[in-house]
Every structure is written in structure tokens, then in C-alpha cells.
């Protein structure tokens with residue numbers, strides 16, 4: 045391990061050995077023309093990563109732009125050069141090419157960046173290394189004719205205490221003829237050969253070049269022995285020539301390369317729109333780059349995504365927790381969804397306790413997430429990601445909205461996570477605590493790298509005293525070749541040239557099904573967990589519960605104010621037999637229908653948007669889209685149907701109704717209420733469509749009102765739809781049309797609300813027949829089902845790209 049660390053250090057940190065003796069050059073934008081002279085005298089500063097005690101590092105690495113002595117004079121000169129533009133609005137100075145000629149004029153062989161050590165390294169037997177040159181953790185003897193079963197359960201020949209591994213996960217067989225094979229035993233998280241999942245319960249022959257992945261362990265057969273490597277988190281990580289091109293050919297990430305050894309904390313900063321989020325998506329495989337590769341301990345993340353993605357944690361900017369739950373409950377449901385189906389509750393609880401202790405959250409575990417401070421909430425989000433012991437953790441602006449104290453707390457937490465043996469990359473807008481990072485990546489407008497190296501050298505590199513100045517320069521000189529400036533710099537040679545020297549590759553992504561992470565739980569189990577979690581969230585919100593009861597009660601009750609003494613029967617003059625329209629029945633039905641529409645859509649209209657970030661994250665960890673959607677449909681559907689029942693019960697209870705129904709005989713009130721309940725359900729599905737479509741929760745309210753008003757218009761109660769060409773056909777898309785029609789068949793709406801202009805014209809949807817009731821109800825439910833299909837399609841748009849196919 046020590047040897048590997050040393051080599052990685054050389055390979056990925058730019059061969060600090062010889063190059064540390066190069067002089068650091070103050071490569072500021074305002075370097076004078078003769079700026080090829082080295083600016084610093086004396087020995088270069090050694091960077092003692094983590095070997096330096098923390099306070100020392102903090103002192104050195106505050107990154108607030110304290111200039112080194114050699115640069116101070118240059119800086120003063122720069123300021124003199126810049127007085128004119130400073131007066132004109134204190135704009136940052138135009139950048140100049142850094143003074144790197146001295147370096148560039150070195151003989152070619154001195155400039156030749158070395159291919160990183162781990163590329164193409166072969167073991168003495170010609171077998172490629174699994175993890176660079178890292179030594180196997182354990183050797184297992186695999187005698188011919190023997191079967192070795194791997195799993196979490198103690199009765200296995202090879203016991204792996206890893207919650208990502210199933211109790212009986214896979215087995216190696218050494219055939220008497222010398223062939224070796226691996227068989228998956230129906231594992232939850234899959235068994236992988238060279239990063240590709242093998243079929244559930246499938247068998248694959250393996251040779252000496254093949255690497256078998258099971259949870260955090262990888263195995264290789266070498267001379268009849270099984271070598272096991274356990275990924276304990278200490279992995280190197282590098283990005284090579286990442287380029288992302290969007291439709292229209294525009295590059296939003298340009299040739300980004302950098303690499304870090306194990307236990308590193310990397311900060312990523314850059315002006316708005318410089319591609320930080322795009323980079324994060326490319327690094328995590330959420331939206332793989334079009335060109336380039338991401339290497340996870342020498343393994344291509346893209347090609348082996350299905351296996352390696354389990355080792356990656358991502359904490360998005362917004363909290364990935366249901367704030368209404370207590371910390372413990374939120375983690376409990378997350379663990380249930382992420383760990384294999386065969387993990388016992390005690391195992392999950394033990395892991396949750398471990399993580400809570402590690403993040404010092406145990407004292408807060410019974411508090412609701414809402415009651416925690418911003419910093420503590422961020423800790424809980426990190427805790428959630430740590431459950432599965434990822435080796436790489438990515439965070440998107442974890443400190444946004446936090447005060448400086450919390451900002452420091454969170455950054456120190458990340459520092460600690462890295463020191464404990466993980467690689468952590470944090471995208472941030474906050475520059476106050478950058479000194480805690482081992483490396484800083486600065487993105488320039490246009491999505492290219494402007495700097496990668498130690499944070500404490502970054503401001504000097506740009507030649508400004510504050511990050512505000514650097515960002516102003518980015519803004520004011522957007523078209524400047526920041527990437528060229530970086531590539532021409534000595535820092536580039538020291539910290540990135542080695543990685544960059546490897547030729548760019550176009551990404552040959554494996555087929556979509558091989559990219560997709562396995563589902564750790566069965567569909568039914570996911571659905572059950574999601575329903576339980578959703579019910580817990582609703583139950584913990586007493587205000588919401590009360591509102592859900594009050595809303596239908598009020599909507600039903602207001603209908604009682606309409607001609608309270610009048611019934612819902614057909615008005616017919618006994619002597620003449622003439623039909624007299626019953627306006628009360630039409631109005632009551634209209635109000636009840638609108639009440640159901642409103643209640644149903646209001647229940648669901650914010651549901652998907654408010655937890656979109658959680659969904660995105662969980663989807664990337666193997667959550668089933670249909671299980672998620674079904675959990676919403678089941679819980680909200682039940683609530684809405686009960687509400688519809690309440691609306692109907694209150695609205696129809698005091699009215700005189702026909703004695704016999706068309707379908708349910710004497711249960712007329714139920715026959716009338718069923719369309720109201722179904723209308724509530726279908727409206728709830730429409731609400732889900734709105735929720736899946738909108739970009740912000742604020743947009744849901746106007747759309748909800750619009751939906752309810754359109755439903756009023758198309759009930760058929762306000763004007764006769766039948767015979768109105770175009771409008772009538774359009775009304776078939778409206779749930780209220782079918783619900784009023786279904787209830788109308790029972791009440792005989794063709795007589796209650798006849799077409800007075802043409803008494804012979806009747807609406808077939810209102811025919812006083814059981815078949816018409818059945819058809820109306822079927823159409824209403826079919827509309828709801830169609831909405832379900834649409835919601836699923838719209839949900840896809842919010843998923844990580846690898847999960848969309």
C-alpha cells in the first residue's frame with residue numbers, strides 16, 4: 045500500500061519529487077512582458093499533504109490571497125498598471141499569459157509528461173493489476189473440484205461482512221479440468237465480471253485476466269489462488285479529457301482533466317454557468333461525458349458503471365431527506381431502500397448507529413429533520429450517503445445558504461471524511477474554507493479548467509488578491525483563453541500534465557442495461573417501503589392531515605346551501621308530462637364534481653416536485669420508477685377516494701334521490717358517490733402530471749386553479765356539450781365530463797338538464813342505462829390510467845441519464 049501510495053503520488057501529483065525543485069512562478073494576469081523570469085527566490089514551498097498538522101495546514105492554506113513575498117512586488121506593479129480600469133468601475137485586470145516561457149523552453153525530453161504510473165501496468169505474469177499495484181487484502185486457496193461460496197452469512201466458505209453483499213451472493217467453482225467459473229446466486233446487488241453484471245443466477249467462466257466484483261470486494265484468480273481486494277475507500281480518482289457536448293454541438297464542458305490520490309478533498313469553484321454541475325454529473329456518471337473517461341482506482345467508471353456506482357455517494361444541493369421525519373426514521377427508510385433485501389433490521393440499525401456516531405448526529409437522532417440547523421441537515425444528508433460506505437463522495441454546494449460558522453463545520457466534516465479514507469469532491473461557491481482542500485479545481489467560463497492545484501497557490505496563480513477579483517476577471521474577460529493560460533503554466537506541468545498526457549478517448553458506453561444499477565430490493569419490497577415512508581411523512585404532518593379532512597367536508601357542506609329543500613329528481617309536470625329542468629340537481633352535481641376535482645388535484649400537485657431531488661438520488665441507487673409512482677398513486681389515491689366519499693356522502697345525504705340505482709340497486713347514494721370518488725382519483729392523477737412537469741413548486745398553484753376552472757366548464761352542467769362540434773369531443777379529455785355523466789345516468793340527466801333548444805337531442809353519455817354508467821366510469825378510470833403513463837414519462841426527464849433508457 046505504501047509503495048502504491050508513493051507511486052500514485054508521483055503519477056497523479058505531478059511527480060513532486062523532481063518537479064518540486066522547479067521554481068513556482070507567479071503567473072498572474074498582469075505579469076509584465078518580461079515575466080518569464082521566475083518571480084520567487086528561495087526553495088519552493090513543500091506541500092505536506094496531511095502529514096502537516098491541521099492548524100499548520102489551515103495557516104498555510106487559507107487561500108484568501110495572501111501574496112507570497114516574491115509576488116508582492118509584482119502585485120503592486122500590477123495595481124499601478126491597472127489604475128485606469130480600476131477607476132472605471134474597479135474591473136478586474138485583463139489576464140495575460142502566465143510567465144512560463146522558462147519552463148516551456150526546456151528541452152523536449154524534460155517537458156515530456158510521463159504517462160501515469162498506473163496506465164498499462166502489468167504484473168510479472170502479464171496480468172493487469174486490479175487496483176494499480178495494490179496488494180491483495182487476502183488470499184484464498186481454491187482447490188480443484190471445490191466450490192467456494194461468498195456471502196454475508198456465516199455458513200459461507202468466504203464470509204464478507206459487507207451490507208452490499210447478499211447472504212448467499214455468488215460461488216466460485218474450480219473445475220477438475222482447471223476451468224474456473226463464477227455463479228451468481230440471485231444476489232440483490234449483482235455479481236460483476238470486469239465491471240459488467242452477470243445474469244441473476246447466471247454462470248460465467250473466468251480467466252486470469254478477469255476481475256470479479258462482489259460488493260466492495262474484487263477477486264481475481266492467480267495460479268489457483270483467489271486474490272481478494274477490499275475497497276476500504278482509499279481509491280485514487282481521475283478525470284481524463286472530459287468533454288460534454290449538448291444538442292446543437294455546443295461544448296459545455298471542455299477537456300477537463302485532473303487526478304487525485306486516495307484520501308483527497310478536492311474543491312471545485314467557478315463562476316455561475318462554468319460547468320460545475322455538468323462536471324459533477326460527468327464524474328458521477330449521472331450524465332456521462334461525450335468524450336473522455338473517469339477512472340476510479342484505474343477502472344473506467346463509465347464502462348463499469350453498474351458495479352462502481354455503488355461506491356459513489358452524491359449529496360445534491362437540496363436535502364435528500366423527508367424533512368417531516370426524524371433523523372433516525374429518514375435514515376431507516378433510506379437504508380431499507382438501499383441495502384439488499386435480505387439484510388436484517390438489526391444489521392441496518394447497527395449501520396445507522398455507526399454513521400450517526402461518525403457524524404456526531406447521535407444526539408439529534410430523534411429530532412425531526414426540520415428542527416435541525418442547516419449545517420446539521422447537511423450532515424444528515426451526508427450520513428444518508430455514507431450508509432453504503434462509498435469510497436468517493438461528491439457534494440454539490442453543501443454550504444450554500446449556511447452562515448460562515450456552519451460553512452466551516454461542513455468543510456471540516458468533509459476534511460475529516462477524506463482523512464478517514466475517502467475521496468471527497470465538493471462543488472462550492474464559498475471560498476472561505478478552500479484551504480482545507482488538498483486540491484482546488486477552478487472552472488473557467490465555457491467549461492474548461494482555469495486552474496488545478498493546491499488551493500493556497502491558486503490566487504497567486506491568477507494574480508489577484510481575492511476570489512471576487514478572479515471571478516470578476518472571468519466575467520469581464522469571458523472570451524479570454526483561460527484554458528490556454530492554464531495549459532501554458534508551470535502549475536499545469538506540476539499538477540495536471542501527467543493526467544492530460546493520456547490521449548482523449550471517445551466514450552464507448554456499454555449497453556444501457558449494463559449501465560443501470562441493480563435494484564437492491566424487489567419491486568414489491570420497494571413499493572412497501574415507499575408506501576410506509578410516505579404514510580409516515582403524512583402522519584407526521586398534522587396540519588396537512590387536518591386540511592385533508594376539512595377540505596372535502598367544507599366542499600360537500602357548501603352544496604347543502606343550494607336550495608336545501610329541493611331534491612335531485614326529474615321534475616315532470618304530472619298533468620302535462622312536460623319535463624321541467626332541475627337546476628338544483630345540476631348545480632349540486634357541479635359543485636360536488638368541482639370539489640372532488642379540486643381536492644384530488646390539490647393532494648398531488650406538489651408531491652413530485654417537492655421531493656424531486658430525493659427521487660433523482662434514489663433513482664440512481666436503483667429505485668424503481670414504477671414502484672415510486674405506484675406508492676404515490678396508492679397513498680394519494682386512497683386519501684382522495686376517501687375524500688370523494690366524504691364529499692358525496694355530505695352532498696347527497698340530505699337530498700331526495702331516485703329510489704333505485706342503475707347498477708347498485710338500492711345503494712343509490714353509493715352509486716352517485718362512486719363517480720365523485722373516481723373523479724377525485726383521476727384529478728389526483730392530473731395533479732401528478734402537473735407536479736412532474738413543472739420546474740418549481742410555485743408554478744403548481746396557478747396550474748391547479750386553471751385545471752379546476754377548465755373542469756367546471758366541461759362538466760356539461762353549465763351548457764349543453766352534446767352537439768357542439770369540437771367542444772364536445774374535446775370534453776372527452778376532461779375527467780369532470782365523465783364523472784358528471786356517470787352520476788347523471790343515475791339521476792337521468794337528459795331529463796334533469798334537457799336540451800331546451802332541441803328536446804329530441806339527448807346526450808348518449810347521460811343515457812339512463814347501466815351500460816352508460818359503466819362506460820362513463822370506465823372512461824374516467826382509463827383517463828386516470830393514461831395520466832399514470834404520462835406521469836411515468838415525465839418523471840423520466842428528471843432522472844439521471846443512465847436511468848432513462
Ligand SMILES: Nc1ncnc2c1ncn2[C@@H]1O[C@H](COP(=O)(O)OP(=O)(O)OP(=O)(O)O)[C@@H](O)[C@H]1O
Pocket residue numbers: 290291296314315316317318319320321322323
Ligand atoms: N442540457 C443542456 N443543454 C444546453 N445547455 C446546457 C445544458 N445543461 C447545461 N447547459 C449550459 O451549460 C452551462 C454550464 O451549466 P452548469 O449548470 O454546469 O453550470 P454551473 O457552473 O453548475 O452553474 P451554477 O453555479 O449556476 O450552478 C450553462 O451555460 C448552462 O446553461
